[in-house]
Amino acid sequence: MSTDRPRIGVFGLGRGCDLMRKVNLCGGQLVAVCDRIPSKLSRAEEYMAPGGGYYVDFDEFIQHDMDGVIIANYFNDHARFAVKALEAGKAVMSECTAASTMADCVALVRAVEKTGGIYMLGENYPFTASSQELRRIYLSGRLGKVVFAEGEYVHPMSSNGILNIAPWMNEKDRELYDNGAAPILHWRRWLARTYYSTHAMAPLMYATDLEPRDVSCLAACIEEEAEKDSRFAGDGAAPMLVGMSDGSVFRVAGSCNFGPAGTWYRLACTKGGVETVRGNRPMIRMNFPDDRPTPGVTVTEQCYTPDFPEAAELAKNAGHGGGDFFVVYNFIRTLRDGMKPYFDVYKAVALSEMAIMGWRSALAGGVRFCLPDLRLESERVKWENYTFTPFPNNETGEPPTMPCCTRDIKTNYYGDIDPFEAYKARVAAEAEKAEKEVK
Amino acid sequence: MLDRKPRVGVFGLNRGSTLAKNGRPAGLEFVAACDKNPGTFKYMKGIAEPDAVYYTDFDDFIRHDMDAVILANYFNQHTEFAIKAMKAGKAVISECTPAASLAECVALVEAAEQTGMKYMLAENYPFMRGCAEMARVYQSGILGKVVFAEGEYVHPMSSGEFLGISPGKNHWRRHNTKIHYITHSLGPLLYMTGAKPVRVNAETVFLKDHALELYDTCEQRAAVEEAGIMLIQMDNGAVFRISGSNNLAPHDNWYRLACTNGSIETVRGNNGRVILDYGAWELPVGVTESHRIYDAQWDELTDLAINADHGGGDFWEMYKFMRYLRYDEKPYFDVYNSVIMSATAVMAYKSALCEGAPFDIPDFRDRDIRKLYAEDRFTPFPDYDTGEGKTLPSNAHQDLFDAALAAREAAKA
Missing domain, CATH: 3.30.360.10 (Dihydrodipicolinate Reductase; domain 2)
Structure with missing residues (x-):
């Protein structure tokens, strides 16, 4: 696809408004918007091309004459709309998370392959100036x-912050819905702590070009705090250990509920380390060990504030540290110039898989699970019906099919099986086999 | 309660001499030392008492008239000597790690309980x-x-x-x-x-x-x-x-x-x-x-700790051991x-x-x-x-x- 100014539609005018404002700035044109709450549609007027469309129904919206859509509805409900958009011949940029069940991951990958359409995850944190600098440094090999x-x-x-963005008691928001019960279904109230991990892992993937292969997770549930929490998801954090495609291990944690707010990224390597400065995200700290001199390196520690490698003037005032600019900019370039998006459908679903299997691990007391490679149809078949989710259905109100909090979960995945006994048996069998081979 | 400085022996004089060096200002007195390599005895010069006795055999060393021992031998071989020391009526401060297997964990706990001797980990x-x-x-x-x-x-x-x-x-x-x-x-x-x-x-x-x-x-x-x-x-x-x-x-x-x-x-x-x-x-x-x-x-004793090894940690663990021996102040470890x-x-x-x-x-x-x-x-x-x-x-x-x-x-x- 190549067009001078790709025509873009935006679905979901809460978060979608932030992205919508970047469309024209980045060389696209906003031609349609959709939100089920009619009063939100006026938010697009200032940015809309002449003759643009305003919709409350997605199925009508997706028939609008446009090149691509930005999917920015509820966090846990992107995949089915992305699939519909692809099937309608539209390129897709989806907000996080790409999919909230394994079945949705499979459906999304199949839809992209079947339609041959463009799919890009709108994950913004890899494109802050400091995250882009992490990639530049790491890929230099130093x-x-x-x-x-x-x-x-x-x-x-x-x-109050939760109530404002996860409506429940807010009467003004409640009036906007036909069904007064709908706000209770808001995803933030059911957000199991591993699910919102794209902002934690994606910058590391982008910096290193590695992908996750397995995950284990232990959730931190402080029971008296969970009791007080207005959310159903009362865990404070769910840190994961993620085995990567080269054997390294990453520790990631998404949407942690402890103080203070912030993001942090760190790469500890064989010859040195680089990280964002804690509490000062725009800054970078780079270290080299003083007992193992690196050629060309004269100082062992260096702190500085990097700039964007491109489009700095446009990006610097954009939301999320410039990341919001770059995701829209990259989507426009994908449509206009044929650029391949970094977070294509495979990387996008790998992030979702990590979150889903990470939560499965937390519920199973920390068991490590492999992440299926959904590039393979043979793996997709195994997971195409795995619809377990901690979120209720946004439309029907059907309840979740797995817990969103580890409180009262005392699962021991292994039951009476001792994994160390199994290890010893395996080692003994291998020794016996080796002995036979020698004989 | 002890109304005098505790008399302490040191086992393993590479790391052990550093601990002893930090133990002197903390109020410990070093009366014996042991290492299988006699070449290390010199590390205790200026730290141990002038009449301190030096051993190459632990079993001889542990019978020395002293209140406690610092175990600073190999990382994975502390338990055996901690048990021997407690059975010989000596309090123990052991370098890390306390035990290298679960069986050793059990044996160490049981020895401490059976002997009633004081045991503390030297985690600094x-x-x-x-x-x-x-x-x-x-x-x-x-x-x-x-x-x-x-x-x-x-x-x-x-x-x-x-x-x-x-x-x-x-x-x-x-x-x-x-x-x-x-x-x-x-x-x-x-x-x-x-x-x-x-x-x-x-x-x-x-x-x-x-x-x-x-x-x-x-x-x-x-x-x-x-x-x-x-x-x-x-x-x-x-x-x-x-x-x-x-x-x-x-x-x-x-x-x-x-x-x-x-x-x-x-x-x-x-x-x-x-x-x-x-x-x-x-x-x-x-x-x-x-x-x-x-x-x-620190809240106190900064002048003693500020130049001690491992960022002051070596002084504090010795000081806490001294307080345990003299005043029965139970250590966390x-x-x-x-x-x-x-x-x-x-x-x-x-x-x-x-x-x-x-x-x-x-x-x-x-x-x-x-x-x-x-x-x-x-x-x-x-x-x-x-x-x-x-x-x-x-x-x-x-x-x-x-x-x-x-x-x-x-x-x-």
């Missing part, structure tokens, strides 16, 4: 190979 | 300035409850440095997995929060090319993995992320407590400074800054809080061997639990002198390493 990395997205909220 | 990192300040602030309650914590001890070494402090093919460092040396990571967090580990899972990092390089440049060392990373469920519901003695860059130790109302952590790269943060809506009454970075300082760290390491390594399976951590206060592990002698460490006792590989990904070695040999052939 630090050697990554051994361990950390990425986290800490976003505690006051009770 | 909790008493560095930054850690001490974190403990003070957390225990004040102002940050609420800990939700997530991190503790890490990153100690990369050049091959030259490694070989210089790891003589002999059975030396513990050559066999030390990236998980077993966790006391400097976990100890400070336990001391700050009082929480106890109940479950662990772990992963190790194996990088083939770097592993082969370590093997070649370090006289075929057994342990060639890069890092061991653990998640630990605590008895209060929190999760701690810790590491063993990791071989990544740069050299540092770092601690962090993320709590319901705010957080405190050491500054990365400068563990004498701390960062204290509160959630914007959780500012305590009277506090106006939500973010503060400042130099940490008693035998139970010591062996739980060894048990965490052993279970974490089992987890890494078993592809990250979570393992419950035994609490050896429970006598029934002890029965389950009294014969569990699995360990990656051999005895230094005999080479015996190693029952586990030193790499959780040993199969990958063996395959890499075999492939290289095949390529050469």
Whole structure:
């Protein structure tokens, strides 16, 4: 697809408004918007091309004459709309998370392959100036190979903060819905702590070009705090250990509910380390060990504030540290110039898989689970019906099919099986086999 | 109660002489020393009493007329000597790690209970300035409850440095997995929060090319993995992320407590400074800054601690041992809080061997639990002198390493 000014539609005018404002700035043109709450549609007037469409029904919206859509509805409900859009011949940029069940991951990958359409995840944190600098430094090779990395997205909220963006008691919002019960279904109230991990992991993937392969997770549930929480998801954090495609291990945590708010990224490598400065995200700290001199390096520690490698003037005032600019900019370039999006459908669903299987691990007391490679149809078949989710259905109100909090969960996945006994048996069998081979 | 300075002997004079040096200003008197290598006796010059007696045999040494012993022999061989010392009526302060297997954990706890002797772990990192300040602030309650914590001890070494402090093919460092040396990571967090580990899972990092390089440049060392990373469920519901003695860059130790109302952590790269943060809506009454970075300082005895080894930690552990001996002030790292760290390491390594399976951590206060592990002698460490006792590989990904070695040999052939 190549067009001078790609025509873009935006679905979901809460978060979608932030992205909508970037469309014209980035060289596209806003031609249609959709939100089920009619009063939100006027938010687009200032940015809309002449003759643009305003819709409350997605099925009508997606028939509008446009090149691509930005999907920015509820966090847990992107996949089915992305699939519809692809099937309608529209390119898709989806907000996080790409899919909230394994079945949705499979459906999304199949839809992209079947339609041949463009799919891009609108994950913004890899494109802050400091995240782009992490990638530049790591890929230069100066630090050697990554051994361990950390990425986290800490976003505690006051009770009022939660009520404002996860409507429940807010009468003004309640009036907007036909069904007064709908706000109770808001995803933030059911957000199991691993699910919002794209902001934690994606910058590390972008910096290193690695992908997750397995995950284990232990959730932190402080029972008396969970009791007080106005959300159903009362865990304070659910840190994951993620095995990567090269054997390194990353520790990631999404949407942690402890103080203070912030993001942090760190790459600890064989020859040195680089990280964002804690509490000062725009700054970078780079270290080299003083007992193992690196050629060309004369100082062992360096702190500085990097700039964007391109489009700095446009990006610097954009939301989320410039990341919101770059996701829209990259989507427009994908449509206009044929650029391949970094977070294509495979990387997008890998992030979702990590979150889903990470939560499965937390509920199972920390068991490590492999992440299926959904590039393979043979793996897709195994997971195409795995619809377990901690979220209720936004439209029907059907309840979740798995817990969103580990409170009262005392699962021991292994039951009476001792994994160490199994390990010893395996080692003994291998020794016996080796002995036979020698004989 | 003792109405005089405690008389103390030192076993293992490489590390032990440093502890003794820090023990003198803390109020200890050194009357005996023991090392199988007499060449190390000179390290005690100016530290031990002029009439101190020197031994090369532990069994002779432990009969010396003294109140207590510092055990500073090989990392993995403390338990046997701690038990002998307690049975000989001597109080013990043991260097890390207290026990190298679960069976040793059980034996150590039972010896302490049966003899009634004092036992304390010489874990020094909790008493560095930054850690001490974190403990003070957390225990004040102002940050609420800990939700997530991190503790890490990153100690990369050049091959030259490694070989210089790891003589002999059975030396513990050559066999030390990236998980077993966790006391400097976990100890400070336990001391700050009082929480106890109940479950662990772990992963190790194996990088083939770097592993082969370590093997070649370090006289075929057994342990060639890069890092061991653990998640630990605590008895209060929190999760701690810790590491063993990791071989990544740069050299540092770092601690962090993320709590319901705010957080405190050491500054990365400068563990004498701390960062204290509160959630914007959780500012305590009277506090106006939500973010503060400042130099940490001890409440007392700064002039004695400031120049002591390991950031003052070596002085403080000796001082606390002196207070235990003279005034019966119980240390945090008693035998139970010591062996739980060894048990965490052993279970974490089992987890890494078993592809990250979570393992419950035994609490050896429970006598029934002890029965389950009294014969569990699995360990990656051999005895230094005999080479015996190693029952586990030193790499959780040993199969990958063996395959890499075999492939290289095949390529050469």
